[in-house]
Amino acid sequence: MTDTDSSHSRRTGPHEVQFGALFGPGSQFHRFFNDPRWALAMVRATVLEAAHPQIGAALIDNSTFVAHPWRRLRNTFLSLQRMFGADDDARQREAARLNRLHARLSGADARNRPYDAMDPQVRAWVVATLFESTVTMCRLSGQPLEQTDMEQLYAEFQAFLAVLGDQAGHLPPTLREFWPYYDHMVETELENTEALRIILYKLFDHLPAPPLLDGLPTVWAAGRALAGPVIGAITVASLPEPFRRRAGLPEIPGAQTLMQSVYMAAGLARFLPEGWIEVESLAGLIYLSPDSDDPRAATITALRDRMKRAGALFRLVTPFPTQSGPEEGTGARRSAEEFFRTVLDQTGDGYLDWPDLAAMARELSSRLDLDEPEETRLYNAYAEWWRELQAALDIDGDGRISKEEYAAAVPSLAGPALIRVAEVLFEVTDADGNQYIDADEYRALFRTAFRRTVPGTEERYSRSAFVKDFLSFMSGRQRSTAYDPLLADA
Template sequence: MFGPDSQFHRFFDDPRWALAMVRATVLEAAHPQIGAALIDNSTFVAHPWRRLRNTLVSLQRMFGADEQVRQREAARLNRLHTRISGTDARNRPYDAMDPQVRAWVVATLFESAVTMCRLSGQPLDQATMERLYAEFRAFLAALGDQTGQLPPTLPEFWRYYDRMVEEELENTEALRIVLYKLFDHLPAPPLLGGLPTVWAAGRALAGPVIGTITVASLPEPFRRRAGLPEVPGARTLMQSAYLAAGLARFLPDDWLRTEDLTNLLYLSADSDDPRAATLGALSARVKRAGALFRLVTPFPAPRPPADRNAPRRSADEFFTAVLDQTGDGYLDWPDLAAMARELSSRLDLDEPQETRLYDAYAQWWRELQSALDTDGDGRVSKDEYAAAVPSLAGPALIRVAEVLFDATDADGDGFIDAEEYRALFRTAFARTPTGPDPRYPRGAFVQDFLSFMSGRRPSTPFDPLLADA
């Protein structure tokens, strides 16, 4: 059911999978509970590339051949989902551990995989479809859920799927964001961060196309009930896109590895990856082409990226880039929980270290709420933050820094060495040694973290950790 011989593994590096993942995400977001959880807790709006990478890494772990890795990832996902619950705008409860909700997530992945094959002119035969369905039911079982939440046979599954589409799905706010806002405002990945004009032009063209293709691929009963627009020629465009993506299977295998492509998007100019030098030279040429492009197009030139050598950045910039992780314009507990979640994922923490980090962030949130929430609405606005706090370096934030250091210092020797540094920052050890020992001591780490989080000073390692898209 898992590993390189699984049907899912064959799909994972398939270019069509990108279209299928967007489609599955829309169907998930249309579920009232999932849509509410995404709006309240997810970083998919403010940090979509980070969210994509974490999702792909998780799927690789769950469908890989190593059973121990799968069990650790399942336990991590369950801990993450246990922390996500609440009520939506209509006061309806949601819970990320609801077995029926989790089953629907798996169902959308399976159905979208089947649909992508059909739309690209390569429909799955019955035996392959049944095997793929069995793999996704095994995925649900690996999470600890009863497989009975998904019907045991394919005919029963299609009846279940049709009922969910016709009775349960809604035109949620999360769905509208994915279809009509996310791609129109998608920030550039680190690789293209220095090419804002080129990225903006490409996004302006590709965003509406992706939205149109996705809407056209959704089940017709749901499109009608949700009032999603029918764009003339949309189905032809959709089928052409899936057919074109399917033709990419004739490219060399090493060109299409999802892991390699994702890592490539995360390369930055100061990366120690050997590919960074080549990409840097290519980027310089594209920048020169971009300057010419601006002369002949009506697109306004975006603001240049912030100067990392600037002594400070504004409170508004810091609030938007770092504190407001969910992108809703406010600072509240889900934003700090998202920080803890990202750091725990990077370091692949187990209990009890993960809980210690969450608890430290929870304590910091209580301190922030007490000091900054002047109107008592349970969250902190940009104005409240800018007006009330010249510095955030209170005892609770110091505790966050200390707990993060302990989690990064895997061998417990009181220093962060090169391997531990890479685990957290995903780049080579960047500190300039002041003596014979190039390791990162506890005091320096805590001071740098506090300077970044409270002094609002740009930091080469910490910015990609919490601020990049």
């Protein structure tokens, strides 16, 4: 019997505890997945992960969480859903995908300390933060877990780590041994990293609008101005007190009371009828475009119209500065600076380098759910494009491209390597190999029907048309109803 069996017994002390299913509908994780409190727990866990020096450095160098936080959130939920779902084949494929992703993330931080996303101790800490934050979520909302439920949940997260292939021992074998391990990590290993500071003091205050509210900057700015500081305050208040002291995080008067009130209020969702809150549906709604063929799109369009009118009223009665949203329609050109910021600079650090193009390859591979060798082909095509860009645009030779270098050097990026990126993307999207992208294949990549985004293309999308449109977007800086949600949206 292995750690990934659907049910087993694990000795946690003098008594033998019988556990139910570790994955799927019978698991403790499944019980929490659609719980609104878990969004708070996820934010808290992310902060604790970012406070680990290796994870913080990897986030700064490679992650899109600053420029594209909603995309990263959606992908995280999708990954957890696959890992903890009932389909074992989907779980094994997702584990293999995560391992390939992590194997590509290594480097050194600002103090020249190495980091490696495949380090088993680091991966164990990620799982530990998810488990402990879920336990804390229940406690803060006045519904602490029973001991047996806590042990079951711990066994599930251990099984999650085992599916990734990590050997036993990187997480303590029993729940009783876990708490000293967790306290040691908090008191001695965590730091006030740059990634932690960005999450707490920049991300919440400058969170970009999700696709659903794109084009409604005034409405979004008003809501963010109220919600951003609250989320930051309750997150800091929920962190372990020893770490708050060591990191010098400010103690805001009333934050503890506010935090407990928010957790308690979110916990009331347990009284809602079953099925009212579904994470998958909510995530899909956040990303729903008015151009989608989803039946909910008409309602969303009407709601957006009303919100635009509310935004106009807000501009009359509030001091929020006027903010311009994206231009309406397709075909409008972006400035070089805007294109650099919204499309090329995926990590949001102000420069274009390999992690930005790797993030594009990662997002496309995730959308298409690619296996090997297609995933590697796409990464290799982007790597070749990066070498071409670096040779043409890196004027000062510092290994990265600034927006000034990009804007001044050339007006177009359509070299042979970018054409190859377009061809490889077509080939991996064309799953049946018939040299056309049909409706289902198009939906897998763009999450909408092509009759909405490519007028006149009712039945299929040819290789030449696809490559032409991709190059028009990437080199001509053309706005595109199809490609903007793919690479430019948050």
